[in-house]
Amino acid sequence: xxxxxxxxxxxxxxxxxxxxxxxxxxxxxxxxxxxxxxxxxxxxxxxxxxxxxxxxxxxxxxxxxxxxxxxxxxxxxxxxxxxxxxxxxxxxxxxxxxxxxxxxxxxxxxxxxxxxxxxxxxxxxxxxxxxxxxxxxxxxxxxxxxxxxxxxxxxxxxxxxxxxxxxxxxxxxxxxxxxxxxxxxxxxxxxxxxxxxxxxxxxxxxxxxxxxxxxxxxxxxxxxxxxxxxxxxxxxxxxxxxxxxxxxxxxxxxxxxxxxxxxxxxxxxxxxxxxxxxxxxxxxxxxxxxxxxxxxxxxxxxxxxxxxxxxxxxxxxxxxxxxxxxxxxxxxxxxxxxxxxxxxxxxxxxxxxxxxxxxxxxxxxxxxxxxxxxxxxxxxx
Amino acid sequence: xxxxxxxxxxxxxxxxxxxxxxxxxxxxxxxxxxxxxxxxxxxxxxxxxxxxxxxxxxxxxxxxxxxxxxxxxxxxxxxxxxxxxxxxxxxxxxxxxxxxxxxxxxxxxxxxxxxxxxxxxxxxxxxxxxxxxxxxxxxxxxxxxxxxxxxxxxxxxxxxxxxxxxxxxxxxxxxxxxxxxxxxxxxxxxxxxxxxxxxxxxxxxxxxxxxxxxxxxxxxxxxxxxxxxxxxxxxxxxxxxxxxxxxxxxxxxx
Numbered sequence: 001x002x003x004x005x006x007x008x009x010x011x012x013x014x015x016x017x018x019x020x021x022x023x024x025x026x027x028x029x030x031x032x033x034x035x036x037x038x039x040x041x042x043x044x045x046x047x048x049x050x051x052x053x054x055x056x057x058x059x060x061x062x063x064x065x066x067x068x069x070x071x072x073x074x075x076x077x078x079x080x081x082x083x084x085x086x087x088x089x090x091x092x093x094x095x096x097x098x099x100x101x102x103x104x105x106x107x108x109x110x111x112x113x114x115x116x117x118x119x120x121x122x123x124x125x126x127x128x129x130x131x132x133x134x135x136x137x138x139x140x141x142x143x144x145x146x147x148x149x150x151x152x153x154x155x156x157x158x159x160x161x162x163x164x165x166x167x168x169x170x171x172x173x174x175x176x177x178x179x180x181x182x183x184x185x186x187x188x189x190x191x192x193x194x195x196x197x198x199x200x201x202x203x204x205x206x207x208x209x210x211x212x213x214x215x216x217x218x219x220x221x222x223x224x225x226x227x228x229x230x231x232x233x234x235x236x237x238x239x240x241x242x243x244x245x246x247x248x249x250x251x252x253x254x255x256x257x258x259x260x261x262x263x264x265x266x267x268x269x270x271x272x273x274x275x276x277x278x279x280x281x282x283x284x285x286x287x288x289x290x291x292x293x294x295x296x297x298x299x300x301x302x303x304x305x306x307x308x309x310x311x312x313x314x315x316x317x318x319x320x321x322x323x324x325x326x327x328x329x330x331x332x333x334x335x336x337x338x339x340x341x342x343x344x345x346x347x348x349x350x351x352x353x354x355x356x357x358x359x360x361x362x363x364x365x366x367x368x369x370x371x372x373x374x375x376x377x378x379x380x381x
Numbered sequence: 382x383x384x385x386x387x388x389x390x391x392x393x394x395x396x397x398x399x400x401x402x403x404x405x406x407x408x409x410x411x412x413x414x415x416x417x418x419x420x421x422x423x424x425x426x427x428x429x430x431x432x433x434x435x436x437x438x439x440x441x442x443x444x445x446x447x448x449x450x451x452x453x454x455x456x457x458x459x460x461x462x463x464x465x466x467x468x469x470x471x472x473x474x475x476x477x478x479x480x481x482x483x484x485x486x487x488x489x490x491x492x493x494x495x496x497x498x499x500x501x502x503x504x505x506x507x508x509x510x511x512x513x514x515x516x517x518x519x520x521x522x523x524x525x526x527x528x529x530x531x532x533x534x535x536x537x538x539x540x541x542x543x544x545x546x547x548x549x550x551x552x553x554x555x556x557x558x559x560x561x562x563x564x565x566x567x568x569x570x571x572x573x574x575x576x577x578x579x580x581x582x583x584x585x586x587x588x589x590x591x592x593x594x595x596x597x598x599x600x601x602x603x604x605x606x607x608x609x610x611x612x613x614x615x616x617x618x619x620x621x622x623x624x625x626x627x628x629x630x631x632x633x634x635x
Contacts, residue, residue, distance in 0.1 A: 116554070161490055163466070166517075197625065200603045213553055220590055221542075221589065226590065234600055
């Protein structure tokens with residue numbers, strides 16, 4: 001498996017998370033002058049997006065991320081996103097956080113699966129980063145941080161061979177294996193079947209560097225072409241127009257990784273249809289994880305780099321609901337199938353004294369952040 | 382990767398993993414050999430009566446093992462250093478090699494192919510340069526090398542000279558699997574584009590040209606094919622596996 005997968009996994013999932021949060025915040029926002037104290041406004045939305053993006057692209061965090069390492073479990077990764085989603089004044093209930101994570105992972109799984117060339121996974125990542133830069137285009141400080149990460153991606157990945165990219169892609173696909181949560185926006189657009197499997201089109205442009213299938217050429221021992229024959233299939237492929245850009249700025253051409261949500265298309269997930277995989281999921285929960293210690297180390301290192309802002313003073317944070325009503329959210333929490341529970345790692349609940357002391361120290365260090373203006377009201381920038 | 386290595390005197394179970402290469406007696410009872418490796422990724426392993434047991438590493442080395450009929454005195458007899466990129470596949474001659482043609486072919490991540498004659502020592506006969514594409518799968522039959530590439534092409538080369546004899550724009554995505562039915566020269570290719578194709582290889586006796594014709598296409602709907610194998614030596618049936626698929630699909634001639 002590739003030890004260079006984590007940055008791509010994290011950034012793309014993070015990008016999807018931001019798309020979804022942005023859409024939900026817009027859907028729930030009220031014009032400033034009409035809003036009550038506990039309702040979202042546009043200013044709030046921008047602030048949440050800024051806060052999360054700033055936390056995500058924190059230099060120390062990125063350094064840890066880019067170190068060659070194995071991918072850890074879905075549980076461990078989910079814990080990082082839990083923290084990230086709470087990097088601002090926004091709060092999410094368990095049910096909404098579960099739904100958010102389901103949507104993020106299924107979206108990125110789809111993008112990885114449909115990547116024409118293994119290298120195109122980088123273009124998908126760039127699409128996400130281009131969109132993130134647009135979210136914070138009014139904040140040059142954060143923009144700089146994102147550009148730094150962009151440059152690091154180009155430096156780390158540009159020189160990899162197709163074989164190495166294919167290994168990264170396979171590592172990601174194994175991470176997402178057996179996940180078949182149905183997403184209504186995918187079902188409506190007919191990119192996902194009702195059994196949760198994605199539709200793989202057999203038409204459209206072939207990847208850059210591939211020829212349209214059909215031609216057989218025969219050469220004699222002098223190297224001259226002596227015969228041409230053709231064969232046909234049900235596929236209906238065409239030559240691609242141009243290659244996407246791998247530079248800091250440019251037309252990526254590929255649409256995978258761009259924002260598919262909009263205010264008018266709410267996103268829902270369906271929990272059923274995964275019972276066939278119950279056996280494998282049940283096994284995962286029962287067998288003690290031999291990597292548990294490494295996972296905690298990984299989390300400690302990664303979260304140690306995240307500077308999370310706790311809401312100060314009397315501010316309690318504003319709750320975002322990923323469902324249409326509070327009742328729906330409650331119902332989702334109660335009816336979520338056991339095999340799909342993420343069982344988020346609760347760091348504070350660690351029993352082992354040595355580990356606890358270590359993590360307490362790291363969590364303690366999070367309080368001693370760079371001096372920054374204390375948040376005193378939701379209207380403050 | 383796990384493979385049964387059938388040698389003249391014994392059968393070994395060879396496992397390649399992050400720990401390296403481990404060999405067990407065929408009932409899995411005793412580990413008879415362990416070659417530890419630093420960097421662990423996909424390690425192709427191949428064994429047959431004439432060429433013995435060989436394994437490729439991610440640094441491009443091909444290790445050839447000397448396996449005694451019994452016991453644990455297994456040693457590395459040769460280290461072949463012709464590749465500079467991770468070895469992706471190793472294949473031995475499945476039919477009759479014409480004079481001068483090699484009996485083993487190795488492929489790597491960059492797309493370079495090496496053709497060897499095995500025997501007392503391994504000798505490099507020819508090296509086919511890469512053309513910019515990873516070669517994930519390779520087969521050797523009657524002196525013809527069949528190679529499947531990441532850009533969806535299948536190429537046929539003359540094993541004796543390394544010359545390109547045929548080029549097929551076979552698939553729209555990465556070719557994962559090639560298999561060959563030695564009794565008929567049928568070639569099976571499976572790729573990420575959901576398609577499995579059956580081809581027929583032959584040699585024109587008059588022109589001595591290598592020929593390849595398309596026999597059949599099968600679309601495994603909404604599945605990225607990861608593995609494909611003939612189930613019989615004539616190539617009348619085959620099995621397919623794919624990503625996210627918990628079943629093996631078997632196809633046979635009606």
